[in-house]
Amino acid sequence: MNNTSEKTIGRLSLYRRLLQQLQTDDKTNVFSHEIARLSGATAAQVRRDFMAIGYSGSSAHGYDVKQLAESIAGFLDAPKSQNVALVGVGHLGQAILTYFSGRRPKLTIVAAFDANPTKAERIINGCRCYPMTDFTTEVHNQNIEVGIITVPGSEAQSVCDTMVRAGIRGIVNFAPATLQTPPDVHVEVLDMAVSLEKAAYFARAE
Amino acid sequence: MNNTSEKTIGRLSLYRRLLQQLQTDDKTNVFSHEIARLSGATAAQVRRDFMAIGYSGSSAHGYDVKQLAESIAGFLDAPKSQNVALVGVGHLGQAILTYFSGRRPKLTIVAAFDANPTKAERIINGCRCYPMTDFTTEVHNQNIEVGIITVPGSEAQSVCDTMVRAGIRGIVNFAPATLQTPPDVHVEVLDMAVSLEKAAYFARAE
DNA sequence: TAGATTGTTAATCGATTAACAATC
DNA sequence: TAGATTGTTAATCGATTAACAATC
Numbered sequence: 424m425n426n427t428s429e430k431t432i433g434r435l436s437l438y439r440r441l442l443q444q445l446q447t448d449d450k451t452n453v454f455s456h457e458i459a460r461l462s463g464a465t466a467a468q469v470r471r472d473f474m475a476i477g478y479s480g481s482s483a484h485g486y487d488v489k490q491l492a493e494s495i496a497g498f499l500d501a502p503k504s505q506n507v508a509l510v511g512v513g514h515l516g517q518a519i520l521t522y523f524s525g526r527r528p529k530l531t532i533v534a535a536f537d538a539n540p541t542k543a544e545r546i547i548n549g550c551r552c553y554p555m556t557d558f559t560t561e562v563h564n565q566n567i568e569v570g571i572i573t574v575p576g577s578e579a580q581s582v583c584d585t586m587v588r589a590g591i592r593g594i595v596n597f598a599p600a601t602l603q604t605p606p607d608v609h610v611e612v613l614d615m616a617v618s619l620e621k622a623a624y625f626a627r628a629e
Numbered sequence: 630m631n632n633t634s635e636k637t638i639g640r641l642s643l644y645r646r647l648l649q650q651l652q653t654d655d656k657t658n659v660f661s662h663e664i665a666r667l668s669g670a671t672a673a674q675v676r677r678d679f680m681a682i683g684y685s686g687s688s689a690h691g692y693d694v695k696q697l698a699e700s701i702a703g704f705l706d707a708p709k710s711q712n713v714a715l716v717g718v719g720h721l722g723q724a725i726l727t728y729f730s731g732r733r734p735k736l737t738i739v740a741a742f743d744a745n746p747t748k749a750e751r752i753i754n755g756c757r758c759y760p761m762t763d764f765t766t767e768v769h770n771q772n773i774e775v776g777i778i779t780v781p782g783s784e785a786q787s788v789c790d791t792m793v794r795a796g797i798r799g800i801v802n803f804a805p806a807t808l809q810t811p812p813d814v815h816v817e818v819l820d821m822a823v824s825l826e827k828a829a830y831f832a833r834a835e
Numbered sequence: 836t837a838g839a840t841t842g843t844t845a846a847t848c849g850a851t852t853a854a855c856a857a858t859c
Numbered sequence: 860t861a862g863a864t865t866g867t868t869a870a871t872c873g874a875t876t877a878a879c880a881a882t883c
Contacts (some may be wrong), residue, residue: 428873428874429827429831432716432826432827432831433823433827433831435635436822436823436826436827437823440805440822441807443677454839454840454841454842455841456840458875461807462807463807464875465875466840467875467876467877468839468874468875470841470842471842471874471875473841474750474841474842474843479841479842479883480840480841480842481840481841481883482839482840482841482842482881482882483839483840483841483882484840484883485840485841486841488801499826499830501829501833504869505829505832505833507825507829513724514720514723514724514728515724515725515728516728516748517720517724518720518721518723518724519721519821521720522720522721522819523822523825526822527822527826530825530826530829543683556871566871567827568829568832568833569827569828569829569832583770590833591832591835592831592833593712593827593829593830593831593832593833595821595824595825595828599646601643601647601667601668601669606652606814607827609827609831609832610828611824611825611827613819613824614643615725615728615729615801615819616642616646616729616732616733617639617642617643618801618817618819619661619713619729619736619775619777619801619817620638620642620705620733620736620815621635621638621639621642621799621815622761622775622800622801622815622816622817623707623713623736623774623775623799624638624705624799625635625638625798625815626711626797626798626799626815627707627711627774627798627799634849634850636850660863660864660865661864661865662864671850671851671852672864673852673853673880674850674852676849676864676866677850677851677863677866679864680866680867685865685866686864686865687858687859687865688857688858688859688863688864688865688866689858689859689863689864689865690859690864691864691865692865787868793874
């Protein structure tokens with residue numbers, strides 16, 4: 424669609440969260456260095472990221488909080504809302520369903536799936552659970568574009584393959600497994616084991 | 630301690646996982662391009678990462694799986710085991726306690742904490758829960774070096790400050806908040822909301 | 836105006852990639 | 860030996876940083 428870098432997309436998502444806080448604080452203007460301090464980015468990165476989405480500030484007042492938030496939303500959000508499916512209704516899957524329940528109106532987990540049919544036919548935080556055999560049908564019926572994988576590592580690649588065959592092009596993977604996907608499928612890796620090991624390493628290394 | 634890059638540390642953790650799988654498959658030797666394919670890294674990255682930890686292969690048989698696994702473990706793991714504390718015994722916190730239970734003997738979540746005292750005095754998957762008021766005491770008593778934050782975003786910075794004051798230098802943050810820390814504290818960010826937004830963006834952008 | 840901030844260009848830095856010699 | 864792989868060095872690439880002009 425365009426060539427905005429992956430890092431910029433991630434930071435824009437962070438900036439939007441900060442701006443929501445600033446809006447509730449009735450702050451109308453904000454400077455790049457303020458956003459930098461709150462987000463961990465540098466002021467130059469912040470300004471470059473805003474330039475990337477075509478939003479300009481003024482040298483007198485910095486950036487208009489409300490307009491900037493709308494500009495980021497217009498860039499990050501799809502024109503109409505996007506639907507998400509979660510596969511693997513274990514502890515972690517249920518925690519994620521709870522976490523995202525009603526959090527973002529444009530991005531909704533509309534269905535959860537599990538290989539174990541006894542976990543289906545439940546409703547968790549307003550999200551209906553289906554047996555995995557219904558996956559492809561529901562992805563098409565509910566126009567699902569994004570998948571979240573919270574199954575054990577041994578099943579992750581198989582679930583991933585099913586998602587890709589169903590047409591999903593964006594995947595968030597919590598499973599401890601490296602997924603093999605076609606180049607047009609984007610995988611976000613949230614590997615808790617790797618992160619914990621890194622934190623432990625740097626806890627004594629630094 | 631040394632200047633090995635953060636990316637290399639993360640990849641080494643992945644490689645180790647792959648090697649465990651190879652060992653259970655009774656594979657004794659492995660080439661860099663095999664590890665590359667399984668891990669998503671390039672063969673050159675794999676070789677450079679192994680050079681960084683001082684392990685050499687042979688041009689005839691590649692790398693010895695067992696020795697390589699031991700070499701990575703010797704590099705990533707602390708001489709003695711490291712203890713971890715988790716703060717925030719909600720759905721996500723409990724899922725993480727379950728996930729890490731007995732998974733890695735050198736890195737154990739030995740205590741969980743929650744601001745709500747009624748959540749304390751329980752034992753979840755062998756991990757005892759304490760009220761948050763006991764945090765600093767238990768960190769010192771149990772020699773805890775790493776912290777996991779699974780509280781709501783509004784409380785994350787306060788929890789982080791308490792961890793830093795208690796001497797923790799490695800933090801894994803699941804909360805939707807950017808933490809301000811001194812430069813000698815390493816924070817691993819696992820931001821589910823940001824990752825989901827990125828996946829959704831690239832699901833339509835690519 | 837003076838001073839701070841934004842937008843733009845050039846320089847820097849780090850990691851990746853490519854090229855090639857050494858090895859089995 | 861021939862061929863594939865490892866280890867080493869140089870080139871490339873992308874993002875960050877620094878420098879500076881433009882703006883309010």
